[in-house]
Amino acid sequence: MCLIVVFVDVDYFFAQVEEILNPSLRGKPVVVCVFSGRTADSGAVATANYEARRLGVKAGIPIVRAKEIAPSAVFLPMRKGVYEEYSKKVMVILRTVSPRVEVASIDEAYIDISSAVPSFEEGIKLAMKLKERIKEETGLNVTVGVSVNKVFAKVAAESVKPNGFRAIGPDQVEGLIRELDIKEVPGVGPVLTSKLESLGIRKLIDIRSTDVSHVSAAIGRAKAYYLLQLANNTYSVPVEERQKKSVARVLTLKTNSRNLDEMRRAVRKALEDAYGKAEGLPTRIGVMAIMEDLDMISRERSLSHGVPMDVATSICMEMIEEILRKDNRRVRRIGVRLSRFVKSKGLDQFLDLK
Numbered sequence: 001m002c003l004i005v006v007f008v009d010v011d012y013f014f015a016q017v018e019e020i021l022n023p024s025l026r027g028k029p030v031v032v033c034v035f036s037g038r039t040a041d042s043g044a045v046a047t048a049n050y051e052a053r054r055l056g057v058k059a060g061i062p063i064v065r066a067k068e069i070a071p072s073a074v075f076l077p078m079r080k081g082v083y084e085e086y087s088k089k090v091m092v093i094l095r096t097v098s099p100r101v102e103v104a105s106i107d108e109a110y111i112d113i114s115s116a117v118p119s120f121e122e123g124i125k126l127a128m129k130l131k132e133r134i135k136e137e138t139g140l141n142v143t144v145g146v147s148v149n150k151v152f153a154k155v156a157a158e159s160v161k162p163n164g165f166r167a168i169g170p171d172q173v174e175g176l177i178r179e180l181d182i183k184e185v186p187g188v189g190p191v192l193t194s195k196l197e198s199l200g201i202r203k204l205i206d207i208r209s210t211d212v213s214h215v216s217a218a219i220g221r222a223k224a225y226y227l228l229q230l231a232n233n234t235y236s237v238p239v240e241e242r243q244k245k246s247v248a249r250v251l252t253l254k255t256n257s258r259n260l261d262e263m264r265r266a267v268r269k270a271l272e273d274a275y276g277k278a279e280g281l282p283t284r285i286g287v288m289a290i291m292e293d294l295d296m297i298s299r300e301r302s303l304s305h306g307v308p309m310d311v312a313t314s315i316c317m318e319m320i321e322e323i324l325r326k327d328n329r330r331v332r333r334i335g336v337r338l339s340r341f342v343k344s345k346g347l348d349q350f351l352d353l354k
C-alpha cells in the first residue's frame with residue numbers, strides 16, 4: 001500500500017489566534033507585527049489575515065509600508081508565547097492520530113497515517129475528522145492536504161487555502177503530475193523556475209522528457225533528482241520528527257558585573273533552560289557576553305561527543321574567563337547556545353565525565 005501523508009497548515013496563524021482571543025477583530029483587516037523597537041513603527045509584518053491581504057499587506061513587508069497601504073487595519077504586536085501555546089495544542093491533537101508527526105514550523109506539520117488506517121479512503125475520513133477536531137478543540141481553521149507523499153500533500157493544501165480540504169489519492173497522482181506547474185512545486189522559487197523554463201520545463205511532467213544531466217547542470221543534482229522523483233512518483237522521503245538545530249538562552253545579570261560566581265549562576269540557569277528544550281546532547285557549545293555598552297563577544301567550542309550539563313557549565317565558564325582576560329568591560333547579559341545535538345543513546349559513556 002502507498003504512503004498516506006496528511007499535511008496540516010493553520011490559516012494565517014498569528015492573526016487567527018488574535019481573532020479567536022478577541023472576536024471583535026473578525027472581519028477587520030488584522031496585521032501581526034514584529035516591532036524591532038528602534039522607532040515606533042520599525043519592523044516587519046509577520047502575518048496578515050485575508051482581509052488585510054486583500055488590501056495588499058503580506059508577511060515580510062515593513063510595518064511602515066503596511067500602514068500606508070492599509071491605514072484602517074488593526075496592527076498588533078506579535079505574542080510569541082501565546083501562539084506557541086496554540087501550536088502545541090494542535091500538535092498534541094495530531095499526535096493522537098499517529099506517532100509519526102513532523103513539525104515543519106510553528107503552524108505546519110506532516111502526519112504519516114499509513115499504519116493508522118486500512119486504505120486511502122479511510123485516510124481521507126480520518127484527515128477530515130482531524131480538521132474538525134482541531135476546530136472544535138482550539139477554534140482554529142486549518143487547511144488540510146492528503147496525498148501519497150509530503151510534497152503532494154502540501155501541494156494539495158496550497159491549492160485550497162484557507163480553511164480547505166483536498167485529497168490527491170494514488171489514482172489522481174498521475175493527473176496532478178501532468179497538470180502541476182513547475183513553479184507550484186514546493187521548493188521551486190522564482191530563480192529555479194526561470195532556469196527550468198529556459199530548458200523548456202513548464203510543468204512537472206516535462207521533467208520526464210528532459211535529460212536529467214541537463215537539469216542537473218542547470219539547477220544542481222539534489223534539486224534535479226528531487227524533481228525527477230516527484231515527476232516519476234517515486235518520491236518517498238519519510239515523515240520524520242525534526243531536530244531543533246540549536247537552542248539558545250540569554251539572561252540579564254542583576255547589575256553589570258565581572259564577578260565569576262554571579263556569571264556561573266547565570267550560565268547554570270541558562271543551561272538548565274537550554275538543556276530542558278534540547279533533544280539529545282550538544283556537541284557544540286557557545287557563550288556570548290553582552291558588555292555594558294551592548295557590544296557582544298561570543299566564543300564557541302566543538303566537541304568530539306555530546307556533553308551533559310555539568311561539563312557544559314565548565315566549558316562555558318572557561319570561555320567566559322577567556323573573554324574577561326582580554327576585555328576589561330563589565331558584562332550586562334550572558335547567553336549560552338547549544339547545537340549539533342546527538343541522540344543521547346550513548347548517555348552512559350558520558351556519565352564518567354561528571
Ligand SMILES: [Mg+2]
Pocket residue numbers: 009010011012013107108
Ligand atoms: Mg499557515
